Amino acid sequence: MENETTFEIQEKDGLLVHQGVIRVPYTWAAGEVASRFYAGLREKKVLGLRCPACKVVLVPPKKVCHRCFSDLTDWVEVGDEGVLQTFTVVHYSEPDLHPVEAPFAYGIIKLDGADTGMTHLIGEADIKGLKAGMRLKAVFRHQPQGNYLDIAYFKPIEEANHG
Amino acid sequence: MDKVAIIGVGQTRYERGNTKSFAELVYEVTRKALDDAGLELDNIDNVVTTTNDFYDGRTIACMAVAEASGSYGRDATNVEGDGTLSAFYGLMRTLSGVYDATIVTTHCKMSEGNPRKLFNQAFDPIYDRILGMDAISSSALQARAYMDRYGVTEEQCAMVSVKNHANARNNPYAHVALEITIDDVMKSPMLAEPIKRLDISPISDGACAIILATEERARKSAKKPVWVRGVAHCTDAYRLGERDLTYSAALETAAKKAYKMAGIRNPFKQIDVAEVYDAFSYMELMWYEGLGFCDRGKGGKLVESGKTQMGGELPVNPSGGVLSAHPVQVAGLARIAEAVLQLRGEAGGRQVPGAKTALAHGITGICGQTHCVWVLSNEEA
Ligand SMILES: [Zn+2]
Numbered sequence: 001m002e003n004e005t006t007f008e009i010q011e012k013d014g015l016l017v018h019q020g021v022i023r024v025p026y027t028w029a030a031g032e033v034a035s036r037f038y039a040g041l042r043e044k045k046v047l048g049l050r051c052p053a054c055k056v057v058l059v060p061p062k063k064v065c066h067r068c069f070s071d072l073t074d075w076v077e078v079g080d081e082g083v084l085q086t087f088t089v090v091h092y093s094e095p096d097l098h099p100v101e102a103p104f105a106y107g108i109i110k111l112d113g114a115d116t117g118m119t120h121l122i123g124e125a126d127i128k129g130l131k132a133g134m135r136l137k138a139v140f141r142h143q144p145q146g147n148y149l150d151i152a153y154f155k156p157i158e159e160a161n162h163g
Numbered sequence: 164m165d166k167v168a169i170i171g172v173g174q175t176r177y178e179r180g181n182t183k184s185f186a187e188l189v190y191e192v193t194r195k196a197l198d199d200a201g202l203e204l205d206n207i208d209n210v211v212t213t214t215n216d217f218y219d220g221r222t223i224a225c226m227a228v229a230e231a232s233g234s235y236g237r238d239a240t241n242v243e244g245d246g247t248l249s250a251f252y253g254l255m256r257t258l259s260g261v262y263d264a265t266i267v268t269t270h271c272k273m274s275e276g277n278p279r280k281l282f283n284q285a286f287d288p289i290y291d292r293i294l295g296m297d298a299i300s301s302s303a304l305q306a307r308a309y310m311d312r313y314g315v316t317e318e319q320c321a322m323v324s325v326k327n328h329a330n331a332r333n334n335p336y337a338h339v340a341l342e343i344t345i346d347d348v349m350k351s352p353m354l355a356e357p358i359k360r361l362d363i364s365p366i367s368d369g370a371c372a373i374i375l376a377t378e379e380r381a382r383k384s385a386k387k388p389v390w391v392r393g394v395a396h397c398t399d400a401y402r403l404g405e406r407d408l409t410y411s412a413a414l415e416t417a418a419k420k421a422y423k424m425a426g427i428r429n430p431f432k433q434i435d436v437a438e439v440y441d442a443f444s445y446m447e448l449m450w451y452e453g454l455g456f457c458d459r460g461k462g463g464k465l466v467e468s469g470k471t472q473m474g475g476e477l478p479v480n481p482s483g484g485v486l487s488a489h490p491v492q493v494a495g496l497a498r499i500a501e502a503v504l505q506l507r508g509e510a511g512g513r514q515v516p517g518a519k520t521a522l523a524h525g526i527t528g529i530c531g532q533t534h535c536v537w538v539l540s541n542e543e544a
Pocket of ligand 1: 051052053054055065066067068069070
């Protein structure tokens with residue numbers, strides 16, 4: 001059964017509490033912009049949209065510039081490396097929500113050529129040694145599925161391999 | 164702006180696991196606000212409820228609370244967002260000249276759902292929802308960005324928690340009143356760095372209502388009217404990566420507009436008491452800055468100075484703030500209700516003596532995407 005509503009009745013303080021579950025299937029059309037972004041990730045390319053008025057490159061891309069309301073159509077490829085702007089190490093566990101086990105790190109990464117940050121997971125990292133300003137590189141998922149985890153996570157770039 | 168006053172307020176006690184139904188909770192505060200204003204429902208011609216279908220686990224969730232707010236046979240409408248925004252809508256309708264008295268209600272029973280899962284649904288299903296972020300982990304990204312940028316310390320954030328949880332001991336409506344030290348906060352379990360257990364607000368059940376009235380109606384009210392002197396709201400970009408997380412430009416814009424309306428040039432000097440939306444301890448420091456109580460990056464120094472504690476120059480969150488009770492979508496309206504009590508001199512043990520001008524602040528969205536600022540006074544313009 002796709003639509004499911006169940007009820008279990010409990011008692012608290014002499015009053016009844018109805019406990020149920022809401023499970024409703026839903027379909028979200030990704031639209032032209034996100035579909036093209038995910039098509040790019042299939043080829044390990046990160047695509048953004050440049051605002052002609054603000055001259056900024058938005059990654060991930062979106063249809064409308066929030067600042068000037070321009071319709072965005074100018075696609076650009078940005079780097080798969082960038083700078084960590086902020087991060088957090090999560091210590092609590094939410095197995096239904098978290099794609100990886102705690103402790104793990106989230107960060108906001110500004111890719112080279114982009115003007116906005118991308119929120120994502122940080123992997124293959126010493127999570128105790130994370131610092132804003134460090135450089136990270138996208139690790140692409142082997143078998144893309146057309147969602148945000150087609151970049152599996154960002155990993156720190158070894159300074160020795162860089163420059 | 165024509166004159167509008169708040170003439171009645173009502174709050175429940177905030178707690179977790181309240182066994183009242185939505186309608187029972189809302190009826191309690193509707194009745195309290197009417198009694199406070201010395202009105203009967205016949206005097207109300209405009210009803211604004213506040214609901215969120217996901218939080219409430221039902222479609223068109225306002226149907227669960229509208230009748231308890233007095234909707235039957237009246238013009239009733241609904242807002243999804245913080246209670247400061249429903250109050251803003253109520254204010255606009257009052258200003259339309261069509262209505263005399265407007266009741267604004269809001270409730271929260273989010274503890275009946277799964278707050279972390281529900282908050283995760285605020286993220287974009289096409290993009291980053293799959294990362295599993297919630298209010299704590301997303302706010303941790305903001306806290307780090309802010310603290311790194313200005314050198315604000317975890318101890319300074321902890322001072323907010325110590326101050327507000329202590330203030331809550333004087334508030335009979337508060338959910339979590341604690342006598343704690345900075346060390347207790349620092350040693351509480353790390354949740355999402357740099358945010359610890361005692362840096363976060365509890366999810367609380369509860370409800371709040373206020374009654375707004377035209378000048379003519381306000382002059383006939385039972386209690387001394389509290390006048391709306393300035394109000395504004397402003398929205399930032401939706402995505403965290405598109406905002407300057409180290410500073411709330413939206414709050415600054417909203418505050419400046421509200422101050423301009425209210426004739427406030429030096430908010431720190433001219434405001435006597437402030438109730439702000441401190442969902443996390445670091446937020447109170449950021450909001451000091453956005454509200455112009457101090458310069459950018461100086462929020463930590465301001466709390467350290469003691470000027471925002473009870474007895475200081477500008478006490479912030481005498482009620483204990485949102486850290487001490489966080490009924491989602493109610494908390495901003497509760498800030499307004501608390502400001503009203505302060506301006507009437509009815510705030511009991513949390514009263515700021517002689518308060519004439521008060522500020523109330525609400526937020527909606529991920530990491531305070533939207534801010535709403537109210538300047539209230541017991542003196543007419
Ligand atoms: Zn633009």
